[in-house]
Amino acid sequence: MKIIEVNLPDHSYNVEIEAGILNCTGQLVSSVWSKRKIALVSDSNVAPLYQDKVADALTAVGFAVHNYQFPAGEASKSLTVLGDLTRQMAADGFNRDDGVIALGGGVTGDLAGFLAATYMRGISLIQIPTSLLAQVDSSVGGKTAVDLDNTKNIIGVFYQPDLVIIDPNTLRTLETRDLVEGYGEIVKVAALSDGDLWKLVQSINSPTDILANAQALSIHSIQYKANVVMGDEKEGGLRQLLNFGHTIGHAVEALADGDLRHGEAVSIGMVAITRIFEEKGLSQVGLTQTLIDRLEAVGLPTTSLLLESSEVFDKIKNDKKNREGHLNLIYVHQIGGPAIKSIPSEEIETFLDIKVVNV
Numbered sequence: 001m002k003i004i005e006v007n008l009p010d011h012s013y014n015v016e017i018e019a020g021i022l023n024c025t026g027q028l029v030s031s032v033w034s035k036r037k038i039a040l041v042s043d044s045n046v047a048p049l050y051q052d053k054v055a056d057a058l059t060a061v062g063f064a065v066h067n068y069q070f071p072a073g074e075a076s077k078s079l080t081v082l083g084d085l086t087r088q089m090a091a092d093g094f095n096r097d098d099g100v101i102a103l104g105g106g107v108t109g110d111l112a113g114f115l116a117a118t119y120m121r122g123i124s125l126i127q128i129p130t131s132l133l134a135q136v137d138s139s140v141g142g143k144t145a146v147d148l149d150n151t152k153n154i155i156g157v158f159y160q161p162d163l164v165i166i167d168p169n170t171l172r173t174l175e176t177r178d179l180v181e182g183y184g185e186i187v188k189v190a191a192l193s194d195g196d197l198w199k200l201v202q203s204i205n206s207p208t209d210i211l212a213n214a215q216a217l218s219i220h221s222i223q224y225k226a227n228v229v230m231g232d233e234k235e236g237g238l239r240q241l242l243n244f245g246h247t248i249g250h251a252v253e254a255l256a257d258g259d260l261r262h263g264e265a266v267s268i269g270m271v272a273i274t275r276i277f278e279e280k281g282l283s284q285v286g287l288t289q290t291l292i293d294r295l296e297a298v299g300l301p302t303t304s305l306l307l308e309s310s311e312v313f314d315k316i317k318n319d320k321k322n323r324e325g326h327l328n329l330i331y332v333h334q335i336g337g338p339a340i341k342s343i344p345s346e347e348i349e350t351f352l353d354i355k356v357v358n359v
Contacts, residue, residue, distance in 0.1 A: 002219050006140065006226045008160065008233050015140055015164040015222055019215060022128070022167040025054050026061035029101070029126060032162045036124075037064045037098040039089050041112035043072040046104040046130055049173055054103055054128065066092050070111070074258060077107050077146050079155070085115050099124035099162075105131030105178075106138040106262060110153070113144030117159035125161045130170040132182025132214070133263050136189070136221040139164050141229045141239075150254045151318055158234050166222075168214040176207050180298050181263030183210055187294050188244050188270060189221045194336025196220060205297045241338045244330040245270030248307070248354065251315035255306045267300040272307060272354055277331045279353075282341070284334040307354045316348060 001018040016028060029038075038058060042051045047069045055065040068085055070076045100123060102112035109127055116125035129139035145156025171179060183204070190201040197220035204210060210217070225242065232239040249269025253260050260268075271291055277283040292302045306312070319327060326342045329351075333339055343351050 002215075004219070004222050004226050006160075007230055011160045013160060013162050013164065015166065015226065017166040017168070017215060017218055017222070019169050020167060021165060022050065022054065022170065023057070025128070025165065026057040026063075028163065028165055029058060029063070030061050032126070033063075033099060033124060035062045035064075037066065037092070037094055039068055039085075039092075039094060039098070039100045039112075039115075040065050040103055041068045041070070041085065041100060041108060041115065042103045043070055043076065043105070043108050045072040046108065050103060050130065050170065054101070058101075066094075072107075074107055074147070074262075077111050079146055079148065081111065082115060082118075082146055085111075086119060089115075089119060094119065094123070096120045096123055099126065101126045101128060102139075103128045103130065104134070105129065106134045109134050109139050110143070110145050110156075113142075113159055113161070114146055114156060117144050117157045122159070125159060127161045127164045129164070129166060131174060132171055132179055132210070132217075133185055133261075134182075135166050135168070135171075135214075135218050136182060137185040137225065139166070140222050140225050141242075142233070150257070151315070152250050152254060154318070166218055168218060171211060171214050176299075177261065179210060180207055180300060181261035183217075183298050184245075184263035184265075184267040184270075184295065184300055186217050186221050187291065187300075188242075188266060189224050190294075191270070191291065191332050191335055192241055192244060192338045193220075193224045197224065198335055201294055204294075207298055210298060240328055240340060241330055244332065244338065245273060247316055247319050247327070247329060248272045248312070248352070250319065251312045252304055252306045254315050255309055255311055256304075260301075260304070260306075264301050267295045267302055268304050268307070271295070271302040273329065273331050276352060276354070277333070277341075282333060283331060287332070287334065290335070312354065313349050313352070316352070317345065 004015040100116035127139040142160040145153035249265040253265035
């Protein structure tokens, strides 16, 4: 078992990674929580696969488990569904000594995490991510949120879990598209960090390769993210680097209205921002094509007609990195060389000369 420690000033926890570890859920949760009621939250896709298995393991060691389920999809990451879950927990008598376990992908982690953060001003949280996107990125670092009016993550808080349990075997039940979208976040981290992860990414040429290397990909990605989060828990500086590809990516994802997955949008966003900086002479010549090659090798999209929409800039102006009249753009000038460029808000459209290439 690989254990990655996330040591923060006010709240530290472990990320435990191993194939088959889901079978040890009861013992692992017992190691960090005393006996209590648990709200086990999953979506309608994951619940039939794993919810009863995890609930039985928790019940066997003395926890009182309540299974909660919501419709799968980004549309459920809303105040409406949050309210529904809150009402159910209140009706079942949950109090501040109880806990929430998020069992599922990125939407479940964000939604159930925000539920834990806000229920009675905060109760304990454990993350059990079952998608590649959640395993390599969103389950670690404490970001929780819901969407509002097609703006992603506009209502949220930083709320760290007590434990993250990652079983790469859960990836075997994913549809190919669901598996591949998470790889966009892996390429992001590899481009930021270089080293062993970038070497591994260079050897990945199919979804089958992703599955075969899932544990190593998770370990490298999470270790990098953990190091960044420990240096900047609440995105005051260094942690902004993890938003590489997200400024344009979030805009395109919102405009796609559900037709693009998050990792697909990040893939498009990374290529778009790298092309802009390469054309301005601020990124290494050929870097855009290098990223395209690694992303397209597994079937990720690297451009979209949505980039031509005038609404892209409306979305970008709502980006959380837009502070004090400036937007911080994250880019890499070479593999392993991340940087931040601050652009005055009134110059964003001029600077971001976004191009649609080879759609």
